[in-house]
Amino acid sequence: MNLTFRQLKVFEAVARNLNYTNAAKELHLSQPAVSMQIKQLEEQASTPLIEKLGKKLYLTEVGLEMQSYARSTMQQLVDLEETITQIKSMERGHLKLAVASTANHFVIRLLARFSKVYPKISISLDVTNRSSLLELLEKNECDLVIMGRPPQGHNLQYAPFLENPLVVVSSPTHFLAKKEHVSLQELANEEFVAREQGSGTRGAAKRFFTEHELDFKTKMDMSNNRAIKHAAEEGLGLAIVSVHTLELELKAKTLTILNVEGFPIFRHWYVVQREGKRLSPIAMVFNDYIMQEADRLIEDFDIPLFKSP
Amino acid sequence: MNLTFRQLKVFEAVARNLNYTNAAKELHLSQPAVSMQIKQLEEQASTPLIEKLGKKLYLTEVGLEMQSYARSTMQQLVDLEETITQIKSMERGHLKLAVASTANHFVIRLLARFSKVYPKISISLDVTNRSSLLELLEKNECDLVIMGRPPQGHNLQYAPFLENPLVVVSSPTHFLAKKEHVSLQELANEEFVAREQGSGTRGAAKRFFTEHELDFKTKMDMSNNRAIKHAAEEGLGLAIVSVHTLELELKAKTLTILNVEGFPIFRHWYVVQREGKRLSPIAMVFNDYIMQEADRLIEDFDIPLFKSP
DNA sequence: ATATATCATAAGCTAAATCTTATGGTAACA
DNA sequence: TGTTACCATAAGATTTAGCTTATGATATAT
Numbered sequence A, B: 001m002n003l004t005f006r007q008l009k010v011f012e013a014v015a016r017n018l019n020y021t022n023a024a025k026e027l028h029l030s031q032p033a034v035s036m037q038i039k040q041l042e043e044q045a046s047t048p049l050i051e052k053l054g055k056k057l058y059l060t061e062v063g064l065e066m067q068s069y070a071r072s073t074m075q076q077l078v079d080l081e082e083t084i085t086q087i088k089s090m091e092r093g094h095l096k097l098a099v100a101s102t103a104n105h106f107v108i109r110l111l112a113r114f115s116k117v118y119p120k121i122s123i124s125l126d127v128t129n130r131s132s133l134l135e136l137l138e139k140n141e142c143d144l145v146i147m148g149r150p151p152q153g154h155n156l157q158y159a160p161f162l163e164n165p166l167v168v169v170s171s172p173t174h175f176l177a178k179k180e181h182v183s184l185q186e187l188a189n190e191e192f193v194a195r196e197q198g199s200g201t202r203g204a205a206k207r208f209f210t211e212h213e214l215d216f217k218t219k220m221d222m223s224n225n226r227a228i229k230h231a232a233e234e235g236l237g238l239a240i241v242s243v244h245t246l247e248l249e250l251k252a253k254t255l256t257i258l259n260v261e262g263f264p265i266f267r268h269w270y271v272v273q274r275e276g277k278r279l280s281p282i283a284m285v286f287n288d289y290i291m292q293e294a295d296r297l298i299e300d301f302d303i304p305l306f307k308s309p
Numbered sequence C: 001a002t003a004t005a006t007c008a009t010a011a012g013c014t015a016a017a018t019c020t021t022a023t024g025g026t027a028a029c030a
Numbered sequence D: 001t002g003t004t005a006c007c008a009t010a011a012g013a014t015t016t017a018g019c020t021t022a023t024g025a026t027a028t029a030t
Helices: A005-017 A020-027 A033-043 A061-088 A101-117 A131-136 A184-188 A202-210 A223-235 A248-253 A281-301 B005-017 B019-026 B030-045 B061-088 B100-116 B130-138 B184-188 B198-209 B226-234 B248-253 B282-301
Strands: A050-053 A057-061 A091-098 A121-128 A144-147 A156-170 A192-195 A218-222 A239-243 A255-259 A264-275 B050-053 B058-059 B092-099 B121-128 B146-147 B156-170 B192-193 B220-221 B239-244 B257-258 B266-273
Touching: A005 A020, A005 A033, A005 A061, A020 A033, A020 B019, A020 B050, A020 B220, A033 A061, A061 A239, A061 A281, A061 B061, A091 A101, A091 A131, A091 A281, A101 A121, A101 A239, A101 A281, A101 B184, A121 A131, A121 B192, A131 A144, A131 A264, A156 A202, A156 A223, A156 A281, A192 A202, A192 A223, A202 A239, A223 B266, A255 B282, A264 A281, B005 B019, B005 B030, B019 B030, B019 B121, B019 B184, B030 B061, B058 B061, B061 B282, B092 B100, B092 B239, B092 B282, B100 B121, B100 B130, B100 B146, B100 B239, B121 B130, B130 B146, B130 B266, B146 B156, B146 B282, B156 B198, B156 B282, B198 B239, B220 B226, B226 B239, B266 B282
Parallel strands: A091 A121, A091 A144, A192 A218, A192 A239, B092 B121, B092 B146, B192 B220, B192 B239
Antiparallel strands: A050 A057, A144 A264, A156 A239, A156 A255, A156 A264, B050 B058, B146 B266, B156 B239, B156 B257, B156 B266
16 A cells, blocks of 8 residues: 555545535645545545545545544654654753763763753763773764763864863872972872773873873772772872862862872863764754853862862 | 655665665665655755764664654554455444334344354444434434335335234233134224334334224324333233334233234335445445345244244 | 536646666775 | 775656646535
8 A cells, every 4th residue: 555645634634524625625725636635545545435425425434544544644743843843953852971980070060050951851871981982982872972082093073171180189197188289209209099001090190200200100000980089098099080070079078189299280071972973953062062161160169179278 | 844655664674774775675776766765854854864974874863753753654554454454354344233123122133143253343233213213324324224114205225124023912911812813893992002103113003904994093102112012011002013022021921912813914124224325345244144144033033923822 | 497516537737756877985894 | 005885966767646627427405
């Protein structure tokens, strides 16, 4: 059976009016045009849909089924159009994000604000490690990723949108925590709890030490940022972490930022997408949003870069 | 938005394969034909439905909506076809009948048998009076009507399909009930409980009396056949009724058929339809069925036309 | 009986749909 | 780096859809 929407539309009008002439008027058509559409539809169904008794029209049993089909299909089409319009106008839609676990904290804040502006947009947020992020981009399973500087050679398109200050932290009871200034040499004498090999933060720290011809002595490495901070709290060593992950510990005064010469190291957070990816409207808006709003957001954090006097 | 089923069909194949070339093979089309359909559909939606990243295809958010719409609509079409086929083959369908209240009893029996042959057919049965029956036909609100001989001038088409013997009944205690034979003169001396003016049964009885130049004395008339029988049971008078309504009373021996000269009067039950009405397949089959089966059914009734010896 | 309303049919025109072949461009892969 | 796989685009041919006007047929109403 090879129907057309036109046939259904015309049939629906006839079935509702039970009158070809009026249906024709409603559709701004000539009456024969309506007759023909109905005839063709009946040919497709190979059974009559409408019967004429005297002057009146009646729907056959099959005609009733056809009417129900026509209405349902046309209503669904209206719904589809509505949905598409909503998606386009961002009254509806879904934003698929993934963030590096260290970025989680401030991204959640960003999302909370964004979501107030676009309340109908649902969001999925994958918080995971660097390699998984790259994989998600590769598989086109997310719109945007927020992470440190992405590696080359993955056909990625990215832009920095926020400074990411790395600072040295220690337990407040650590002897360096009591000093107003810490020299690089003093720092180099300490042992560190660090992220695993391949981590962006660790790479940055290592580069910093190398540039200053110092040793970077790691006592432990682990993949979880929270674990690293906890280890530092417990006095297992110093740690170099993004200040954006420290809000809670600073407030609770379980960690102290050391005022080390040359710190903070300023890296950046990047918003990353696959090269050639046409962002959905909402993803594009989110991209613009974070470009504009990120700095303002961070100001609101009220995190001192160095320990209070 | 002015979609075509073709576009949806092609889109569905592409969305499923995520590959234009394979979709084209599946549809026995050239690959550019598929490209064009998708392009047109995207124009209709005025938004991309499919995005190509590297070599792979992905559905956009709108693409997913479109896929869901396409699948739903196509599935509904399959269902519609199935339904139409079933209606045509009478595996499904609805039969709208209406019967005169006096015919109710044996029609129910007919329907019980018919329904066993066509178990998937649902039936609606309207039991009502003569004028309502004609109105139902007029409004095309039923397929077939079963009643006594219909009046002229209603554009009706009808055929007798069963003898309808009218008999005289009385309470078993009535003095005529004890006689082997009852003459017309004896009958004419009695008073009757009869149907209302306009009733077919009453008309037939009246005609019978007139033809024999006798008086038809009615003591009461009422519209309900059951009430008439009850009145006769209670000795309010004789009654002339269709033997087909008597099964219960004969079994319970609350009424007796009088062996009156010239009785039973043989009238007929008719199956009636509107002139020019194209019967639905199932109505046509039912029509044929009662033409063939009615006599056999009545034999099974095992109703003696006259009181048992 | 005549007029009116309503649907069916025929003829003819136009625009749109749909397909094919040929060819161009690009990403992946060896 | 060349090859392969795959989609896009162009050009052109054919068919089909869809419409209108004119006219015919029929049932109802006057």
